[in-house]
Amino acid sequence: MKKPNYISPGDFSTTFFDGVLRSKEFDDIYFSPLNGEEESNYVFLEGNNLRDRLTINNNFTVGELGFGTGLNFLLTWKLFNDLKLNNTYLDYISIEGYPLPINQINKIYERYPKLVKLWIELKKEMPPLWSGTHRIILNKGRVRLTLIYSDALEALKLSNFSVNAWFLDGFNPNKNKDIWSMDVMQEVYRLTKPSGTFATFSSAGFVRRNLEQAGFNVKKIKGFKFKKEMSIGQKKGKKQHNKIFSKYVIVGGGIAGASIAQALRQRGQSPLVIEKNDKLAQGASGNIAAVQYPRLTTVNTPAGRLSLSCYRFSRNLAKKLGVAINDKSIIFSIPEREAIKHNKLLSQGWPKDLIRKISKEDKLAIANFDFNLNGIVHDHGGTIEPVKFVNNLMPDDIEIIFGKEIHGFTRSTEGWTITLSDKTKIKTEILILTCSDGLRKIKQTSVFNLQYTQGQVTHLDENKFKNIPSTNFSFSGYLTPPVNGIVTVGATFEKNSNERSYITEEASNINLNNIPNEIFRNIFSHNVNLNKLDGRVSMRVSTFDRMPMMGQIEDNLYILSALGARGMIMAPLLGEELASIMRKNISENFIWYV
Structure with missing residues (x-):
């Protein structure tokens, strides 16, 4: 058995016979071929009271240990669709150290007609078997699947997200003790929102004790069908309510600005974009052609992990938007x-x-x-057309002000008052800077050592x-x-x-x-x-260490810039990430596996 590391995910032998997929190393099945859907629904969806909670949460986050065949995700996605909720968003974060090849998963869903359509849609977006974080956008942005191919404990320690409900779905605790360890359960607890919950098929004594010692209130309930018991639990604390903003202004109409605008639009917002030139992509994003490839590192570094995650996301997006040339x-x-x-x-x-x-x-x-x-x-690399990339990415139903520069901005009761070059004043709650050379002309960013x-x-x-x-x-x-x-x-x-x-x-x-x-x-x-x-x-x-600038400068002032020559790789995923931070979809500081 090959264990996962930063170079490649883990790998172990499996057998598939008569509809049963089994891990040889852990001598355990992925799920029952007779009633796998029913069992997953009962243990994880009902165990976390998902149906009721989805209807009262605009942004709901599920965390999972063990993606396996994706059954739990597909059932959650199906429930989300069946509920036909308006203005509700689902984030699903799953950590898997031993991802299965697509052809193996295909065999499973030939037997599940209720889920096969969703699987076909998901299959088109599934990432290669590369270590790291892979973001997948579904339902026009209303469902976001984040797959982290990594050792569970390492991924959890490097993550900073907040979960409403956990699906703890590792193999049998007696055969796979690492994923049920005290260290792992402590990280699960840390990443759980106040009043957040978990559910697991296991009622093993050491599993319950580890969850209790981590801080959860744990109780045993009736297991599925002939199984005597399973475990559920909750983190103490009151549910937190974050203020949700609706007015966003983005300064800059290059790849960074377009990426954030698209991510916010997918979350139901209509940002205003201010671009100093008379059309989009006139700065560093304006070349006829650009090249996409990752900057891999020979040792495990944040820069290497970030580059690989951004590369996979951006390259896939470029192909979907029709701006990628078919080369390598x-x-x-x-x-x-x-x-x-x-x-x-x-x-x-x-x-x-x-x-x-x-x-x-x-x-x-x-x-x-x-x-x-x-x-x-x-x-997987190749050439793209940057100008077309920016234009195809920028939403066509938002307002863009062309030919105006910002001369400054000051605090106001709403958030910020922006003064344009023609003396026009614009008020906004959230201001996002995506300009490059313009940063040294702005008071709040001129002090940065860039x-x-x-x-x-x-x-x-x-x-x-x-x-x-x-x-x-x-x-x-x-x-x-x-x-x-x-x-x-x-x-x-x-x-x-x-x-x-x-x-x-x-x-x-x-x-x-x-x-x-x-x-x-x-x-x-x-x-x-x-x-x-x-x-x-x-x-x-x-920046002098070549890491991009993305995040909050001060209250309600954000930045995505300093991308150097890597904007066409870095910006799309970082724009998606920044939208999550600003919208509080996952947490105030949602930096995953970096």
Whole structure:
């Protein structure tokens, strides 16, 4: 049995015979093939009084230990749909150390006609078997499934969410004692809202004692059918009521602003967006093409976990919005420090569909010949169209003010009063800053120690190539396949330079000279003129440790910025996360598994 870690989830042997899926290691079935639906309904949904509680909670969060086949989630989702509730949202957070392959789960739901339609819908969104956090949006944003593929105790310790009801659904406590340990139950209690509940099929003495010592009021009730007993319980305390706001203003119409606007709209809100330019995606989000791939780390770090979670979410979203080119992402082992890192990553046992060694076929896709360069490939990665991404993501039924800058904002009785460049004043309860270079012009954010870096990309007409690359590749820069006939090569990193809006031949030469010689001479046409090329320049802002800024600056003032060159990867999931924080859907500081 392979245990889960930050590189890959765990794996153990299973058998499937006559409708029964069984774990060999724990010698236990996932659920009864005779009455699995009834048992799960009785133990977890009825055990937590879910039907009644969903009708009186606008935002309800279920936590689960043991996703398994997803049966409990599908039943909860079905109940949520059957209740036909208006303005109600369901968050379902499930931790699973040993996720099952899709083909195994498929066999199960062939036997469950009541759930097969929901399973087919969920199956389209299920993530690869990669460690970490995977957010899935269903029911147009009204249902959010967060799968955390990790060791349970590690995931719980790294999490900060608040649960209304827990489904404790690990394997038999006598055979899988770790998930029922005192340490795990203490974390479950910490992450439970006051008056929150749990339910489990187990009535084992040590399980009940651990739950009681963690702080729960525990009692035994009649078990399902022939099972004598099961356990339910509740955390002491009164239910907390958070103030819900309805007026939101987002400053910035790039990928960060669009991501937050979409997330708020899915939660029933209509934010106002203020964009200083005359259309969306005119800053760092405005390039013709961009590349999506994760920044994996050879050791378990918050940066590595965050990058992987954001990558999966953003890449999937780009495909759904029709802005992804059907290619992959190749990163060459240049310079030497990258070669050392790549060799380490390739030796660590990461899933092959996440990262693998470059092949001859990959090289042929770039230059139509096999050259002598090493590298890695992310098959789920690829090229996107950023401007289209932003426009397709931004809701089309919200108000956007174009051509106005904010000159400042002050506290008001409602929250904030914003003054625009034409002296117009706008009042809002919540203000969200997603601008980049504009941060240094705002009093409240000008004190941040940020790095402002100018970057220029170079545009090449595809007729300059004798071999047009069919996939993107990165070196000390990057080169993309053509988008509307234009190949993008980028990008310079001009630290501490004077801000400019014009392109320079010097910057174009830097971009072109970074292309490895083995590739350069085989992709461009003979005697091609590479002078006076077109391009684009924009300002990027980042923190010095390259981690993004997302969260609350002060009461009712929030930020999503400092994304550097990773906005197209980071912003969509962080925008979704920030909306959860602002709407109090999960907790005031809902940072999961980071």
